[in-house]
Amino acid sequence: MNMQRLSLILITLFLSACAEQATKSVELIPVEERNALIENRPSLTENPEAATQQKNKAADKQKEPVIVALLNEADQFSKQGQSEKAAATIERALRIEPKNALLWHRLAVVRMQQQQWQQAIVMARKSNALAANNKQLKSDNWALIAAAYDNLGDEKKANEARNKQSGQA
Amino acid sequence: MVKKRKTTPKRKPQTKIKKKSLLKLWMIQLIVILGCLLLSYCVWLDFQIRKEFEGKRWSVPARVYAQPVELYAGREFEQKEIIEQLQNASYEAVKKLTKPGQFNSRASVINLYTRDFDYWDGAEQARKLRIQLGNGNITKITALDNGEAVQIVRLSPALIGKIFPLDDEDRVLIAYEEIPNALIKALISIEDRDFFEHVGIDPKGILRSIFANLLAGKIAQGGSTLTQQLIKNMFLTRERTYSRKLNEMIMALMLEYHYTKESILAAYVNEIYLGQNGARSIHGFGTAAEFYFSKPLNELNIAEISLLVGLVKGASYYNPRKNPQRALDRRNLVLQLLHEQEFISAAEFKRAAATSLGVVKKPNWSSAKYPAYLDLVRRHIKRDYRIDDLRNEGLQIHTTLDVSKQEAAQNSVKFSLTKLDKERGFKSGELQTALVMVEQHNGEVLALVGDRNKSQNAFNRALDARRPIGSLVKPAIYMTALQQSDKYHVLSTLDDSQLVLKQKNGKSWTPSNYDNKTHGNVPLVRSIAKSYNISTVRLGMALGLENVIQTLRNLGVTSNIPKLPSILLGSINLSPYEVTQMYQTIASGGLQIPLKTIRAVLDKDGKPLRRYDLDVREYIEPETAFLTQYLLTEVVQNGTAKRLTRELPSLMPLAGKTGTTNALRDSWFAGFGDRLLAVVWVGRDDNQTAKLTGSTGAMQIWLDVMKKIKPEPLILVEPEEIEWYEFPDMSNPAESCNKIKAYPFVKKYVPNYINCF
Numbered sequence: 001m002n003m004q005r006l007s008l009i010l011i012t013l014f015l016s017a018c019a020e021q022a023t024k025s026v027e028l029i030p031v032e033e034r035n036a037l038i039e040n041r042p043s044l045t046e047n048p049e050a051a052t053q054q055k056n057k058a059a060d061k062q063k064e065p066v067i068v069a070l071l072n073e074a075d076q077f078s079k080q081g082q083s084e085k086a087a088a089t090i091e092r093a094l095r096i097e098p099k100n101a102l103l104w105h106r107l108a109v110v111r112m113q114q115q116q117w118q119q120a121i122v123m124a125r126k127s128n129a130l131a132a133n134n135k136q137l138k139s140d141n142w143a144l145i146a147a148a149y150d151n152l153g154d155e156k157k158a159n160e161a162r163n164k165q166s167g168q169a
Numbered sequence: 170m171v172k173k174r175k176t177t178p179k180r181k182p183q184t185k186i187k188k189k190s191l192l193k194l195w196m197i198q199l200i201v202i203l204g205c206l207l208l209s210y211c212v213w214l215d216f217q218i219r220k221e222f223e224g225k226r227w228s229v230p231a232r233v234y235a236q237p238v239e240l241y242a243g244r245e246f247e248q249k250e251i252i253e254q255l256q257n258a259s260y261e262a263v264k265k266l267t268k269p270g271q272f273n274s275r276a277s278v279i280n281l282y283t284r285d286f287d288y289w290d291g292a293e294q295a296r297k298l299r300i301q302l303g304n305g306n307i308t309k310i311t312a313l314d315n316g317e318a319v320q321i322v323r324l325s326p327a328l329i330g331k332i333f334p335l336d337d338e339d340r341v342l343i344a345y346e347e348i349p350n351a352l353i354k355a356l357i358s359i360e361d362r363d364f365f366e367h368v369g370i371d372p373k374g375i376l377r378s379i380f381a382n383l384l385a386g387k388i389a390q391g392g393s394t395l396t397q398q399l400i401k402n403m404f405l406t407r408e409r410t411y412s413r414k415l416n417e418m419i420m421a422l423m424l425e426y427h428y429t430k431e432s433i434l435a436a437y438v439n440e441i442y443l444g445q446n447g448a449r450s451i452h453g454f455g456t457a458a459e460f461y462f463s464k465p466l467n468e469l470n471i472a473e474i475s476l477l478v479g480l481v482k483g484a485s486y487y488n489p490r491k492n493p494q495r496a497l498d499r500r501n502l503v504l505q506l507l508h509e510q511e512f513i514s515a516a517e518f519k520r521a522a523a524t525s526l527g528v529v530k531k532p533n534w535s536s537a538k539y540p541a542y543l544d545l546v547r548r549h550i551k552r553d554y555r556i557d558d559l560r561n562e563g564l565q566i567h568t569t570l571d572v573s574k575q576e577a578a579q580n581s582v583k584f585s586l587t588k589l590d591k592e593r594g595f596k597s598g599e600l601q602t603a604l605v606m607v608e609q610h611n612g613e614v615l616a617l618v619g620d621r622n623k624s625q626n627a628f629n630r631a632l633d634a635r636r637p638i639g640s641l642v643k644p645a646i647y648m649t650a651l652q653q654s655d656k657y658h659v660l661s662t663l664d665d666s667q668l669v670l671k672q673k674n675g676k677s678w679t680p681s682n683y684d685n686k687t688h689g690n691v692p693l694v695r696s697i698a699k700s701y702n703i704s705t706v707r708l709g710m711a712l713g714l715e716n717v718i719q720t721l722r723n724l725g726v727t728s729n730i731p732k733l734p735s736i737l738l739g740s741i742n743l744s745p746y747e748v749t750q751m752y753q754t755i756a757s758g759g760l761q762i763p764l765k766t767i768r769a770v771l772d773k774d775g776k777p778l779r780r781y782d783l784d785v786r787e788y789i790e791p792e793t794a795f796l797t798q799y800l801l802t803e804v805v806q807n808g809t810a811k812r813l814t815r816e817l818p819s820l821m822p823l824a825g826k827t828g829t830t831n832a833l834r835d836s837w838f839a840g841f842g843d844r845l846l847a848v849v850w851v852g853r854d855d856n857q858t859a860k861l862t863g864s865t866g867a868m869q870i871w872l873d874v875m876k877k878i879k880p881e882p883l884i885l886v887e888p889e890e891i892e893w894y895e896f897p898d899m900s901n902p903a904e905s906c907n908k909i910k911a912y913p914f915v916k917k918y919v920p921n922y923i924n925c926f
Contacts (some may be wrong), residue, residue, distance in 0.1 A: 002531070012925070026515045029879070051540075060243075061243075062243030062306065062308075063241070063243035063244070065242060065243075065318075065320055066241040066242060066243065066320045066321050069320035069321065070320075070321065077290075084780060085289075086269070087782065087783070088289055088290040088769075088780060089290055091611065091783050092239075092290070094611065094783070095239070095608070095611065096239070096241065096244075098608070098610030098611065098844050099843075099886060101717055107783070116229065119784070122760065122785040122786075122788045123785060124789055125784070125791070126760050127790070128888075128889075129758055129759075129791035129793075129795075129886070129888045130758075130886050131884065140887075143624055
């Protein structure tokens with residue numbers, strides 16, 4: 001038993017000798033470089049994701065007109081006071097681009113109009129998680145979240161959101 | 170009344186008269202009360218009968234549609250895939266487009282004449298379109314009449330079934346016009362000769378039956394009209410009492426008063442009880458035709474129709490599978506009657522009576538191509554829609570089913586299980602399976618398989634088989650840890666040395682690893698990737714069972730979870746559907762969206778009744794969800810699901826988790842790409858060993874499906890608070906310290922150094 005424990009300690013010591021510093025210092029990496037890092041990330045030397053991402057970007061560019069068209073349609077519905085149809089149209093766009101931060105924001109806006117505060121908050125947060133470095137959009141989302149919490153009577157959370165909003169500006 | 174009042178004071182001295190008139194009064198009152206009671210009873214009966222009849226509405230069932238295929242520039246779509254979709258939606262290939270529902274195609278171009286179709290958010294107009302393709306994408310859509318660009322177009326969706334939303338059973342429905350003439354003739358000659366003349370009850374028929382019974386010296390004829398039989402079936406009471414018989418008569422009169430002979434007969438043909446398939450009743454001739462002959466009703470010959478008509482009298486007594494001789498005699502009796510009434514000639518009678526029963530051995534039927542999915546649609550309808558909405562005739566139900574993915578799933582299941590049965594030395598059909606496929610960002614169920622055989626839906630394993638989930642529980646434990654970002658990160662050191670847990674009952678529990686080894690110190694990411702049990706249990710105990718259970722709840726698990734250490738290794742019984750909900754939350758980046766099958770319900774004129782919103786629930790912190798997703802990509806890159814990287818190299822990265830339970834009883838795999846999540850279970854109904862691990866069983870099916878579907882690789886979008894740093898590659902012990910690898914961290918809590926082991 002003692003021998004075991006001793007060897008365990010020895011192994012631990014040996015392993016900690018192997019301990020290395022993080023190879024890059026812990027400083028903020030600029031966004032562009034960070035993206036480059038992600039592309040290299042999951043190990044394989046062929047780096048299949050870079051090609052995939054490139055292809056995705058090209059496809060996203062192609063999809064822009066249809067997203068714009070659907071958002072315009074949603075706007076029309078909103079203006080006519082048909083918020084549920086506006087939501088349906090944005091959801092249709094989301095089926096095309098489920099990770100489009102703007103679409104999630106727009107859906108949150110519709111939910112605000114419908115006074116579905118909780119839904120609006122969650123959707124705005126989803127938008128934020130996808131917004132990457134789009135500061136304006138994030139700021140808009142925090143403003144929306146603050147307003148929703150105001151309506152829910154949750155002053156603390158509303159203020160938190162307002163702080164985050166000013167943090168984005 | 171006024172008279173009475175006047176007379177009252179005068180009555181005092183005249184006691185004799187008083188007694189008499191009092192008696193009379195009582196009598197009148199009694200009669201009035203009885204009359205009122207009887208009347209209200211009749212009104213109540215009338216209400217009942219109409220409610221029941223309206224609720225079922227045999228004439229026009231609800232039409233259930235798959236999700237429409239959307240075409241727009243930029244959509245990844247091969248030409249042959251589009252053509253396949255057009256065929257699914259019953260488009261016809263033609264040279265020249267002349268009417269809606271047609272298409273033609275040449276190199277990189279498809280010309281199309283779309284159909285009018287109503288959706289919840291508006292109508293799609295029929296128009297002629299040109300779709301241009303290139304590099305596996307739709308590049309442009311133009312309107313053929315004016316040459317203008319069209320941004321997006323919906324193809325009219327595939328019709329996947331007709332159902333009665335309030336009805337539990339899966340039926341093959343027959344409209345009155347579709348009822349074979351021979352069936353009407355046979356029913357009327359054997360069951361109710363004066364059907365088209367009587368008013369619901371048939372005194373002549375009753376007399377005739379009494380006479381016939383007297384002659385025969387036993388009960389040979391029932392004397393119930395088809396209308397009465399229908400009522401008997403609708404209200405499901407089988408007791409034979411006079412009061413029931415009386416009710417039946419009153420209700421028959423009422424039914425005949427409200428509805429036409431045709432709709433009553435159509436109801437009868439669709440409602441009458443004709444057999445039993447396990448727990449399921451076989452109602453209606455359409456269903457029975459499939460059940461006994463594996464044929465649609467309109468393809469049955471006169472002998473086959475006569476057999477079914479013969480079953481009306483006693484589906485169990487004359488069951489052709491159990492009592493073939495009785496069934497044969499009965500069938501020939503029906504044929505003889507048809508001959509006596511000159512519906513068939515002597516020669517036809519002779520020929521038909523000489524044929525064998527022609528009943529298929531194994532019932533093999535479903536009214537719909539996708540019974541398991543339709544089963545879920547039914548349950549969702551009942552859960553979410555007002556009963557009154559559902560009483561409408563001819564509803565249109567727009568669902569989320571993706572026909573090509575459903576087909577791919579069904580074919581893969583069949584293919585893989587046949588292979589696995591052989592490999593593991595099982596007799597064919599021993600292994601069973603369930604599969605649920607969803608779009609993780611909106612919770613829409615795209616495909617559902619509840620049985621290896623697509624045409625059977627007696628037991629929908631995807632929804633009703635509750636089995637221990639094994640290591641599929643682990644992401645919840647690691648997620649609980651990563652929530653405490655000041656304490657845990659993906660390279661945290663976990664302890665996988667031997668562990669003995671003292672339990673409340675005094676016994677001790679020693680969890681072991683699948684390879685029966687211990688691994689000492691392991692980095693957190695490797696512990697989940699290789700699915701180590703001991704380190705996971707130790708982690709879970711340190712986190713606290715209640716916290717792990719809370720995470721499972723946040724992920725959408727609603728079933729009972731016992732507060733026992735064994736849940737850390739997945740001794741929680743969940744259906745594949747509930748597991749899918751749990752993984753949906755992870756795969757969407759922490760946003761729990763209740764799984765759904767229905768987008769909208771429209772009435773028969775295309776007027777929207779109700780839409781089913783994108784409904785978001787719990788929101789797990791995006792950093793935590795992101796890191797958990799990352800861990801699951803490592804399961805595929807370097808862990809128990811590594812085989813995927815070899816078999817699907819072009820689809821990487823993907824994320825997933827394998828699960829295996831004691832004695833290899835359950836084999837699980839949950840995996841997702843950028844927008845597609847599928848959960849597969851493989852096991853046996855008798856809960857014996859399936860001799861399969863998560864990766865050799867369920868993952869094999871998953872792999873086969875994904876080879877066909879080619880899901881988009883998972884491109885993780887990191888939230889603001891996440892950043893990547895390079896550290897020694899900790900994927901495998903041997904490689905530690907040599908290579909460099911980028912790992913994600915919550916930026917406030919990046920470790921300065923890491924021990925590599």
